[in-house]
Amino acid sequence: MHNFAYHAPASLDAALKLIGEKEDGKIIAGGMTLLPTLKQRLAAPSDLIDLAGLPDLRGVKKEGGHIVIGAMTTHYEVATSDVVKAAIPALAHLASIIGDPAVRHRGTIGGSLANSDPAADYPGAAMGLNATIVTNKRAIAAEDYFLGLFETALERDEIIVSVRFPIPEKAAYQKFRHPASGYAVAGVMVSKTGAQVRVGVTGAGPNAFRARDFEAALEKSFTAEAIKDVKMSPDSLLSDIHCSAEYRAHLVGVLARRAVAQA
Amino acid sequence: MKSKVTLTVNGKERSAEVEPRTLLAELLRDHLGLTGTHVGCDTTQCGCCVVHVDGKAVKSCTMLAVQAAGKQVTTIEGLAKPDGTLHPMQEAFREHHGLQCGFCTPGMVMMAVDIARRRPGADEKTVREELEGNLCRCTGYQGIVEAILSVVNPGAVKDHHHA
Ligand SMILES: Cc1cc2nc3c(=O)[nH]c(=O)nc-3n(C[C@H](O)[C@H](O)[C@H](O)COP(=O)(O)OP(=O)(O)OC[C@H]3O[C@@H](n4cnc5c(N)ncnc54)[C@H](O)[C@@H]3O)c2cc1C
Ligand code: FES
Ligand code: FES
Numbered sequence: 001m002h003n004f005a006y007h008a009p010a011s012l013d014a015a016l017k018l019i020g021e022k023e024d025g026k027i028i029a030g031g032m033t034l035l036p037t038l039k040q041r042l043a044a045p046s047d048l049i050d051l052a053g054l055p056d057l058r059g060v061k062k063e064g065g066h067i068v069i070g071a072m073t074t075h076y077e078v079a080t081s082d083v084v085k086a087a088i089p090a091l092a093h094l095a096s097i098i099g100d101p102a103v104r105h106r107g108t109i110g111g112s113l114a115n116s117d118p119a120a121d122y123p124g125a126a127m128g129l130n131a132t133i134v135t136n137k138r139a140i141a142a143e144d145y146f147l148g149l150f151e152t153a154l155e156r157d158e159i160i161v162s163v164r165f166p167i168p169e170k171a172a173y174q175k176f177r178h179p180a181s182g183y184a185v186a187g188v189m190v191s192k193t194g195a196q197v198r199v200g201v202t203g204a205g206p207n208a209f210r211a212r213d214f215e216a217a218l219e220k221s222f223t224a225e226a227i228k229d230v231k232m233s234p235d236s237l238l239s240d241i242h243c244s245a246e247y248r249a250h251l252v253g254v255l256a257r258r259a260v261a262q263a
Numbered sequence: 264m265k266s267k268v269t270l271t272v273n274g275k276e277r278s279a280e281v282e283p284r285t286l287l288a289e290l291l292r293d294h295l296g297l298t299g300t301h302v303g304c305d306t307t308q309c310g311c312c313v314v315h316v317d318g319k320a321v322k323s324c325t326m327l328a329v330q331a332a333g334k335q336v337t338t339i340e341g342l343a344k345p346d347g348t349l350h351p352m353q354e355a356f357r358e359h360h361g362l363q364c365g366f367c368t369p370g371m372v373m374m375a376v377d378i379a380r381r382r383p384g385a386d387e388k389t390v391r392e393e394l395e396g397n398l399c400r401c402t403g404y405q406g407i408v409e410a411i412l413s414v415v416n417p418g419a420v421k422d423h424h425h426a
Contacts, residue, residue, distance in 0.1 A: 001284045004283055031327070032307065035326075036307055048283070050330065076319070099395070101320055101377065101395070102310065102321050105319040106321055
């Protein structure tokens with residue numbers, strides 16, 4: 001790891017001032033992605049600005065028809081939150097199967113969404129549950145947020161403050177877990193609210209996306225049967241050492257059907 | 264660029280001069296001489312480096328020493344009583360042959376104590392899932408799983424060594 005200066009600001013304003021001043025500075029949240037990246041010398045920030053000292057960025061609350069989760073809330077806290085378990089059990093379940101217990105004790109929802117790893121779980125939830133990513137500057141709909149492989153709409157000096165999830169009538173998350181890493185080879189979050197259905201897919205493409213053909217079919221009939229003949233095109237999906245784009249396209253269909261059956 | 268970090272380790276206040284990039288695992292092993300915490304992979308995979316920070320299991324190879332300032336850290340050295348009496352989980356690992364070479368053991372035991380805190384009454388499947396982030400190259404896990412079950416859910420132990 002290259003060396004850096006470490007800052008532990010006590011307020012969001014102080015953190016924003018630091019990130020504004022330190023052009024090669026980076027935010028650190030749980031460090032579960034950033035520290036391994038620094039060890040491999042894939043990044044060499046001049047400064048690390050730690051958000052751990054900002055209590056306002058941590059915690060879960062219910063606001064009307066929404067669940068609002070602070071960016072620094074850990075996967076463990078989401079998985080065990082009574083508020084999340086009651087309102088969106090599929091989201092608590094998703095958080096409970098990220099990585100391993102030690103990773104869940106440190107890793108955060110803000111860090112996961114800022115990183116936008118193609119195989120990460122939360123991006124699938126953000127898409128499938130129609131979440132809004134709230135930063136110090138603006139509120140970004142999930143649909144406008146994921147731009148590509150590890151690429152988001154966040155500006156360099158923008159900090160995720162919280163994530164807002166509208167509470168659906170029902171939802172379910174199905175993941176095909178890579179047996180070694182635990183990441184999603186593919187993952188599908190399905191939700192239904194009134195007549196509207198959302199199908200968020202992660203792991204399969206360069207970034208999380210909505211499977212609109214599945215949504216349209218499920219809005220007519222919310223049954224696994226309704227999507228059994230809907231095919232996902234492998235064209236823009238990932239091929240890697242784990243599997244081909246065709247395999248992932250097939251897997252998305254299987255997981256979507258399982259999620260609908262479970263919801 | 265060094266700065267002083269003060270934290271509580273195994274109930275005692277300790278300080279060290281560290282660089283910002285110094286890992287918690289390095290602070291414990293190289294600065295404080297607590298070499299019971301092992302570093303197996305240094306890539307957040309193996310769990311040999313698990314310690315408790317403010318009561319929760321974390322991988323100390325993936326946390327900066329400066330991030331532990333002011334916190335309560337417990338390492339494997341902090342489990343046994345001062346007179347040498349083993350912690351019940353350490354005793355269970357001994358009893359159920361939960362170790363062979365011992366390299367993974369400090370992290371396994373620290374994770375096991377964390378599992379016992381979070382998942383009392385856990386069944387075998389749950390214990391195995393909870394060990395997702397701890398790798399053992401020797402035992403095949405059976406003895407480890409039995410040791411943990413003997414503490415969290417004694418009725419669930421199907422002990423192959425004592426059958
Ligand atoms: C062994 C292992 C297994 C894992 N398995 C899974 C898995 O199965 N599924 C999964 O989804 N993930 C998995 N992860 C990743 C894990 O969930 C990380 O916690 C997460 O991706 C990053 O969150 P973090 O809080 O650790 O962020 P950090 O590593 O601290 O930061 C990641 C990036 O986000 C930026 N950032 C962080 N917070 C903010 C913020 N509030 N605003 C703006 N930018 C910010 C940082 O600058 C950095 O670029 C795994 C990680 C490990 C080590
Ligand atoms: S040394 Fe920390 S997880 Fe392997
Ligand atoms: S006992 Fe040797 S690695 Fe686990």
